[in-house]
Amino acid sequence: MPLSQSKRQQIWQTVRLIPYGKVATYGQIADLAGLPGRARLVGKSLSCVPEGAAVPWFKVLRSDGKIAFPPGSQQAHLQVGLLQEEAIVVVNNRVKLMTFQWQPDLAEMLWKLSR
DNA sequence: ACCTTGACATTGG
DNA sequence: GCCAATGCCAAGG
Numbered sequence: 414m415p416l417s418q419s420k421r422q423q424i425w426q427t428v429r430l431i432p433y434g435k436v437a438t439y440g441q442i443a444d445l446a447g448l449p450g451r452a453r454l455v456g457k458s459l460s461c462v463p464e465g466a467a468v469p470w471f472k473v474l475r476s477d478g479k480i481a482f483p484p485g486s487q488q489a490h491l492q493v494g495l496l497q498e499e500a501i502v503v504v505n506n507r508v509k510l511m512t513f514q515w516q517p518d519l520a521e522m523l524w525k526l527s528r
Numbered sequence: 529a530c531c532t533t534g535a536c537a538t539t540g541g
Numbered sequence: 542g543c544c545a546a547t548g549c550c551a552a553g554g
Binding site for chain 1: 534535536537538
């Protein structure tokens with residue numbers, strides 16, 4: 414278990430807020446989860462998401478929109494497939510954030526403040 | 529306590 | 542856009 418239970422839960426909860434058809438970056442999730450500057454922890458937390466859990470780990474990308482896994486890897490292919498199921502366009506292992514990035518609304522910001 | 533390791537981010541060339 | 546250097550932070554040896 415790489416992370417303390419509470420932080421991991423908090424990160425997973427935040428990832429669950431990403432709406433259908435949208436994506437977010439590791440840093441964005443860290444900030445919204447109340448853990449600014451800890452984008453790497455988001456990656457660690459997502460690496461231990463159990464199979465079939467209601468956490469859309471595949472919608473979290475690097476700050477430039479690229480998929481974090483090595484291009485061509487089995488995991489990268491899986492992620493691309495899952496993204497396409499939500500009509501998110503992936504080109505060269507990258508998603509155009511300008512088009513698909515999640516813009517949290519007021520309700521979500523309030524959740525953040527009261528987490 | 530020291531060192532290494534990441535599903536990271538930012539900046540500069 | 543690609544790459545390298547830095548900064549970052551918690552886990553595990």
